[in-house]
Amino acid sequence: MNKVITIGRQYGSGGREIGQKLAKYYDIPFYDNELITRAAKESGFAEETFEKAEDKATNSLLYSLAMGINVYGNQDFGFSGLSLDDRIFLAQSDVIRKVADEGPCVIVGRCADYVLKERENVVNLFVRASMSYRLQRAIVNYQVDEKKAADIIMKNDKRRRNYYNYHVGEKWADLNNYDLVIRSDMCGIDNAVKCIITYIGE
Template sequence: MAKRIITISREFGSGGRFIGEEVAKKLGIAYYDKEMIGQIAEQAGLSSEYVRENAELSPKKGWFAYAFSGRDITGKSVEDMVYEAQRKVIMEIAEKENCVIIGRNADFILKDRKDVLNVFIHGSIPEKVRRICSLYNVTEVDAIKMINDIDKRRRTNYNFYTEQKWGMAENYTMSLNSSVLGYDLCQKIIIDCAKL
């Protein structure tokens, strides 16, 4: 069965977002990343700015702090409301059309569907640092800090809401090293696998 939906999880700086965007263009299907923010914000009744910062990244540094941050009497935090809204939007998108979805725990949210190809993109630190320095015009030291901070926050969010470990190969259909394979070959592999 061909895969209708491709989810791409990625390490910061690995080019996962770029790879996903190119895959969507080449397949002629919808691409969802930041485009979902408005829908998630509307569902959660929060500002787009808040959702942009918190829909994929944990607001705290550690899992324990995340688990117990600002809960109401029902036990829900604002982050829980954002996650539930995000989950609902992703499930609606998957029902509606063929697409590529970047991050936001989409691999886990859609795990029970048979028409989903879940991809994790990772890369070597030197290659990711070079990419981040070029894209964001920062020093190597700042690039390493960005990688560590963003990946830690992604990991915390993913591990908390999915009860799985972010980046573990068993959670995905495939894991690709963009530093070794290059972006073009990663795109080709994903497209070829989506057609199986």
């Protein structure tokens, strides 16, 4: 398998767990929060700045700014008019391209499907599930308060949707943006992994 796998997912759908199992099966690196740590180290921004950026996104960033721009060394780099959030996205995008250059890997979230959209060796997945299934996973797997679970799911989905829409200019849940969409509530986590492996191949 010589592909980079990106995974978009609804909160509580098990997308991260599926990504981890795919990475283990193929024996390739797995990136999620690790991208934030690496981007922070290489760019000089604090990790907290990356984490907060997802909560602020509201509009669209031009595609040309998101592709191929190295903001390290000089953070202005001719784009002094960019907001801090946009600079954070560019720094993270640069790291995503770097890890993709290093070889096959699994990348969860971070608009990786968009950042790598011009590459041929990328498979973009989206994991979704029913609200009842996600509620159960949030309560059992994430120890979320049962009374707050629905609200937390909605807020996290909204945060991811806004972040994606802001930087990509397309709808996060538009399934046409992905090569394969998996309903984890219908097949379960392990069968979802098997289905993806069948789709991608060895």
